[in-house]
Every structure is written in structure tokens, then in C-alpha cells.
Amino acid sequence: MIVRPRKEDHLVIGKFTGKVIIGVGMLMLIPLAVSIGFREWDTAVDFIVSIAACFVFGFGVQAVCRTAKDLSWSHGLVVASGSWFFATALGALPHFLSGHGGSYLDMLFDVMSGYTTTGLYMLQDLDHVSMGLNMWRHLLTYAGGQGIVVIALTFLFKGTAGAYKVYVGEGKDERLLPNVIQTARAIWLVSLTWLGIGTLFLGVRGLMLGQGPARAFFHALWVFMGAWSTGGFAPQSYNTFWFHDIGYEVICIVIMIAGSFNFALHWAMWTGKRSEIRKNVETISFFVTLSITTMVATFFLAKANVYPDAMSLFRKVFYQLVSGHTTTGFSTIYARAFVTQWGPIGLIATTVAMAIGASACSTGGGIKGIRMGVISKGVLQDIRRMISPESAVVMEKYHHIRDTWLSDDTVRAAMTVTIAYLSLYAIGSVIGVLYGYPLDQAAFEMVSAASNTGLSCGVTNPLMPEVLKITYIFGMWLGRLEFMSVFALIGYGYAVVRGK
Amino acid sequence: MAGMPRLIASKRERITDYALGIIHESLWILGMTLFAFVMAVIAMAVFK
Numbered sequence: 001m002i003v004r005p006r007k008e009d010h011l012v013i014g015k016f017t018g019k020v021i022i023g024v025g026m027l028m029l030i031p032l033a034v035s036i037g038f039r040e041w042d043t044a045v046d047f048i049v050s051i052a053a054c055f056v057f058g059f060g061v062q063a064v065c066r067t068a069k070d071l072s073w074s075h076g077l078v079v080a081s082g083s084w085f086f087a088t089a090l091g092a093l094p095h096f097l098s099g100h101g102g103s104y105l106d107m108l109f110d111v112m113s114g115y116t117t118t119g120l121y122m123l124q125d126l127d128h129v130s131m132g133l134n135m136w137r138h139l140l141t142y143a144g145g146q147g148i149v150v151i152a153l154t155f156l157f158k159g160t161a162g163a164y165k166v167y168v169g170e171g172k173d174e175r176l177l178p179n180v181i182q183t184a185r186a187i188w189l190v191s192l193t194w195l196g197i198g199t200l201f202l203g204v205r206g207l208m209l210g211q212g213p214a215r216a217f218f219h220a221l222w223v224f225m226g227a228w229s230t231g232g233f234a235p236q237s238y239n240t241f242w243f244h245d246i247g248y249e250v251i252c253i254v255i256m257i258a259g260s261f262n263f264a265l266h267w268a269m270w271t272g273k274r275s276e277i278r279k280n281v282e283t284i285s286f287f288v289t290l291s292i293t294t295m296v297a298t299f300f301l302a303k304a305n306v307y308p309d310a311m312s313l314f315r316k317v318f319y320q321l322v323s324g325h326t327t328t329g330f331s332t333i334y335a336r337a338f339v340t341q342w343g344p345i346g347l348i349a350t351t352v353a354m355a356i357g358a359s360a361c362s363t364g365g366g367i368k369g370i371r372m373g374v375i376s377k378g379v380l381q382d383i384r385r386m387i388s389p390e391s392a393v394v395m396e397k398y399h400h401i402r403d404t405w406l407s408d409d410t411v412r413a414a415m416t417v418t419i420a421y422l423s424l425y426a427i428g429s430v431i432g433v434l435y436g437y438p439l440d441q442a443a444f445e446m447v448s449a450a451s452n453t454g455l456s457c458g459v460t461n462p463l464m465p466e467v468l469k470i471t472y473i474f475g476m477w478l479g480r481l482e483f484m485s486v487f488a489l490i491g492y493g494y495a496v497v498r499g500k
Numbered sequence: 501m502a503g504m505p506r507l508i509a510s511k512r513e514r515i516t517d518y519a520l521g522i523i524h525e526s527l528w529i530l531g532m533t534l535f536a537f538v539m540a541v542i543a544m545a546v547f548k
Contacts, residue, residue: 193518250533257529270521277528287532291539298540314540318533 004499005492013078013492014065018058020083024091025054030139031094035132043132046097054090077488081481085489088112091140098133100124102462105469112473114140116480117363119232119329119454120472122462126237131218134235138225144480145229145259145363146191190266191228198224198255205247223248227255230364232329232454241332246315252330253322260286260326260358262370264401273401281373281398282359289356289372290325293349294318300345320455325353327364329454338457339441347440347457354444354453355425365452365479367421371414373398378411420483424450424475431471432459450475 032047071079088111095107106122113120114137123129129137199220206216219235226233236242240252258266265283268276277283297317307313316333323330338347357366381396388394396406404410425447432442437459445459449472460472478486509517 193522197522253533254526254529257532258525261525266521266525269525270518272517272521274521274524277525283528287535290532291536294536295539295543299543299546302544310541310544313544314537317540318536 005495008067008069009075011065011067012069012071012075013082014061015067016071016075016079017082017086018061018065020058020079021054021061021086021090022058024087025051025058027139027143028054028094028136031132031136034135035130038131040130040132043094043098043130046094047132047136049097050090050093053093057086057090074488074492077485078492081477081485081489084115084477084481088115091115094133094136095123098130100126100129100133105466106462109469109473110137111140112476113454114231114233115144116452116476117141117145117229117231117327117365117454118449118452118476118480119226120449120456120460120476121233122460122469124462126235129235134218134222137233138222138231138235141229141231141233142191142195142225145231146187186267187263190263190270194228194255194258195221195224198228198251201251202248205245205251209243209245209248223252224255227252227328227330228259228363230256230259230326230328230358230362230452232323234330239332240330241334249315249319249332253319256322256326256328256330257286259328260362260364262359262361262400264361265359268401276401279399281377281400282369285356285369285373285376286325286359289353289369290321293325293353294321297321297342297346297349300349301342304341304343306341320350321353324350324448324453324455325356325358327354327357327366327451327453329448331455335456335458338444338455344440347444350455351440351444351447354451354455355421355447357451357453365450367418367451370400371418373400374406374410374414375418377406378414381406417482421450421479424478428471428475431468435465435468446472446475450479452476452479 028047028051032044032051035041035044035047088108091114092104092107092111095101095110096104100123101107101110102122102124110121110123112118119141123137199217202220202223203216206220207213209216211219222233222235223240225231232239234240234242240248243249262280262282265276265280294317298313301307301313301317302310307316319330319332322328333341338350342350355366356372357368358364360368360370377396377398381394384396385392385394397403398406425443428446428450429439429443432446433439435442437445441457441459444455444457447453448455449460459468
């Protein structure tokens with residue numbers, strides 16, 4: 001029997017969802033300040049209206065939902081996915097009011113793409129977007145990378161025992177420190193330190209390339225946010241191709257890969273466990289799969305004579321594959337070049353890299369390196385069991401921060417999520433094919449959306465079918481939150497209607 | 501107390517640890533890039 005949620009359940013979910021939306025409104029103060037600084041008065045008004053909408057919603061819901069009850073596990077999951085839903089609906093207001101969007105659905109697409117660190121976009125005339133809106137786009141992706149719930153945990157959820165449940169609901173389950181709020185702050189310490197260093201390096205490179213100080217600083221900040229959060233947004237329609245500079249690309253590669261690392265790995269490295277990066281199952285898995293996909297793509301593109309020399313070939317292949325594998329979405333080739341120049345093998349290699357994705361508890365998406373590592377170890381364990389005497393006890397272990405014995409439960413959990421991702425990729429690809437796109441392109445675009453990568457082979461544009469836009473929005477949302485909290489929200493809605 | 505983890509580190513020690521951590525991460529990434537380059541060159545050489 002499905003139990004209908006009680007009034008207390010609605011109140012506690014409403015109260016904490018309101019807190020997260022207030023956090024979104026507070027975040028909009030930053031682009032508002034940028035708009036005022038650059039005297040973009042129309043954009044400033046857009047943000048004032050949007051902030052007001054967030055505060056009216058957030059404070060209004062909190063005023064209505066007064067309760068002393070703390071969050072349970074199911075509440076935490078519903079708050080996480082529900083917050084993302086409302087944060088997207090309200091976060092799209094500045095985009096829509098700017099006049100750069102074709103429809104509100106297109107702007108919802110952009111904002112969900114930002115929060116989920118995907119990087120696909122529908123915004124029109126991107127090269128002439130205001131500084132304030134550009135700041136908002138990149139801030140969305142930077143905040144989404146750490147998790148909008150992590151922001152709320154850092155600033156708004158003081159002393160709440162149920163905070164860990166919302167944190168887990170956002171697809172993160174590592175505790176860097178014993179307390180979840182300290183963990184959220186440690187995540188911010190890592191991200192903000194990298195923000196300072198990355199922006200400095202990119203800014204200096206921008207100045208060397210001839211950009212003015214203000215432009216160099218803002219481009220560096222935004223490109224950093226796009227790379228670190230594995231979001232893939234950039235201030236120009238040509239993405240990082242616009243810079244035409246190997247120095248900029250090398251800095252981006254370092255930031256993209258660092259951004260795709262598990263925050264627990266960063267924290268271990270930062271607290272003296274330097275050998276962790278060589279032993280961790282996720283970095284080993286990333287190293288192996290990136291090397292294999294690079295070799296395969298290089299081999300076939302060399303055969304196709306697409307690039308004039310070895311260095312150009314490696315520069316293009318490695319950058320796109322790092323971008324795909326870390327689920328960033330930066331590119332230094334035209335979108336259609338994936339189809340017209342790279343061909344099926346290049347498309348498939350990039351699709352595989354995107355599907356596997358980055359590390360768990362990172363800013364990235366996809367199936368995740370740890371699951372690939374656990375499943376590989378599980379297969380090895382089974383093979384060893386088969387060739388060992390019946391009485392032998394075969395145990396396998398993997399290293400992630402500490403050595404852990406591999407259990408059947410761990411392998412089953414990794415397989416469950418992997419199958420969920422593969423099913424999502426397949427369903428979206430079939431919908432793309434039903435709308436007349438070739439299978440390889442439909443699969444590339446759906447995997448890009450659901451793994452929160454953002455590379456495009458040209459399918460995503462404002463003229464694509466609306467059903468496909470909605471499919472990609474759901475794909476981004478499900479992929480980022482890793483299914484459970486979205487299923488919990490759907491189950492909650494069902495229980496409200498059909499429960500007893 | 502050699503080999504024992506430091507439970508309380510001074511601010512300077514923590515900042516040094518953070519900086520060394522970032523440098524180590526960056527060098528590992530650049531090393532991996534170099535490795536991938538060598539692998540790509542081998543892949544191209546095999547083709548030719």
C-alpha cells in the first residue's frame with residue numbers, strides 16, 4: 001500500500017525547498033552587481049525582477065511551511081530534485097527577460113543545462129549577450145557543479161541534522177570531513193582556491209594574447225567556471241575555439257581534468273595523501289579509458305588524413321576527448337566537424353568517453369569512473385573464481401581513499417546505476433531517431449545531454465523538435481541527480497494522488 | 501611522532517599542504533597528457 005504523505009511531510013519539504021530557492025535569489029545578486037558595474041540597466045532590471053520572484057517564492061513557501069520537523073531520507077531526496085526543478089524555472093527568468101531566447105522552454109533548457117553542468121545552449125546571438133547575463137550563465141554552471149544544495153548547506157542549513165540527506169539527494173555521497181556542512185565548506189574551499197589560480201593563469205594568458213584587462217579577467221573567470229564545473233559554457237559562440245591558442249588550451253585541459261576529480265581525492269591530496277592520485281580506482285579508470293579512446297580516435301583520424309600533421313591531430317583529438325571524458329563540453333572544432341570530418345569512429349570514441357564520464361562526487365556527470373572500476377574488478381573477480389579451485393575464497397579489493405574489499409552488493413549497486421544510465425542514453429537516442437536523425441548523431445547528442453557533457457554534433461539548436469528539447473532537459477536532470485532523487489520526487493507525486 | 505598524522509596543523513602548514521596538493525595534481529595531469537601524446541604517436545606510427 002502506498003502511504004499518502006501527511007501535512008507535516010509537505011511542510012518540511014516546502015520549508016527546505018524554500019531555503020534553496022532563497023539561495024538561488026542571493027546568487028543572482030552577483031550578476032546584478034556586474035550589470036550595475038557595466039551600466040547595463042536593462043539587464044539589472046531583469047535581475048531585480050528575478051531576485052524578487054525567487055525571494056517571494058522562497059520566503060513565501062517558508063512562511064506557509066512552518067515546522068520544527070527535520071528531514072527524513074525520502075524528504076531529502078524530494079527536496080534535492082524539487083529544488084532543482086524550481087531553481088530552473090525561476091533561474092530562467094533573466095534569460096527570458098533578456099530577449100535572447102526564442103521561448104521559455106528554450107531558456108529552461110539553457111538553465112537546466114547550466115545547473116547540470118551540461119553546456120548545450122539555445123540562447124541566440126550569444127556573442128552579443130550582456131556582461132550580467134554572461135556572468136549569470138557561468139555562475140549557474142559553477143554553482144551547479146558544486147551543487148546548489150551544497151550552496152544552501154554552506155550558508156543556509158546551519159545545524160540541521162537532516163542536511164546529509166539532501167546532500168546525498170544531489171548525487172554526492174562522500175564525506176570529506178565528519179560533518180556534512182564542514183564537507184560542503186571544504187568543497188567550496190577547493191573550488192574557490194582553484195578559481196583564484198585558474199582565473200589568474202587564464203587571465204595572464206588572455207593579456208598576452210592582447211585582450212584588455214577587464215575582458216581578459218572576465219573571459220578568464222567565465223572560461224574557468226565552464227572548465228572547472230565541467231559545464232562547457234563559454235562567452236563566445238565559437239567556445240574555446242575562439243582563442244586559437246595552445247597555451248589557453250593546455251590551461252583548460254588541466255582545469256577540466258582537475259574539475260572532473262572526486263572532491264574526496266582533492267581533499268586527500270590537499271591533506272598530505274599525495275600517492276592517492278596514483279592509486280585511486282577512479283584516476284586509474286580515467287587514465288586507461290582516456291588513453292584507449294585517444295589512441296582509437298587518433299588512429300582513425302590519421303587514416304582519414306583530416307589534419308595536416310601529428311601535432312595538429314593530437315591537439316584536436318586530445319582536447320575534444322578530454323572535454324568529452326571529463327563531461328565538460330568545450331570544443332576547438334566546429335560542431336558539424338564531428339560528423340563531416342571525424343566520421344563514425346570519431347563520433348563513437350567521443351560518445352564512449354562522454355558516456356563513461358568523470359569521477360563520482362565531482363562536478364562532472366556520466367556513469368562515473370568508480371563504477372567502471374568496480375564493475376571491471378567484479379568481472380576480474382568472477383574470472384578468478386572460475387579458474388580457482390572450488391574451495392578457494394577469491395576476494396578482490398579496490399582503492400578509493402582507502403582499500404575496500406569488493407562485495408557483491410557494491411558491484412550490484414554499480415551495475416544498477418550503469419544500466420539506468422545506458423537505458424536513459426538508449427531511450428533518448430531512439431526518440432532522436434524517431435525524429436529523423438541518424439543513429440550515431442542522435443546517440444552522440446543524447447549521451448552528451450544525459451552525461452552532462454555538452455558537446456554537440458549540430459542536433460541541438462532552437463529549431464529542433466520540442467519533444468526532443470524536453471527529452472534532453474529530463475536527460476540532463478536525471479543524469480545529474482543520478483536517478484534516485486528524481487524517482488523519489490515522481491514517487492512522492494504519485495503517493496499524493498494515489499496514496500491512502 | 502614520525503609517521504603519525506598531524507591532528508592539528510598550523511595555518512602555514514595547511515596552506516603549504518594545499519599548495520603542494522594542487523601542484524601535484526597539475527603535474528599528474530600534465531604527465532598524463534604527455535603519456536597520451538606518446539600513445540597517440542605510437543598509434544599513428546602503427547598506421548603508417
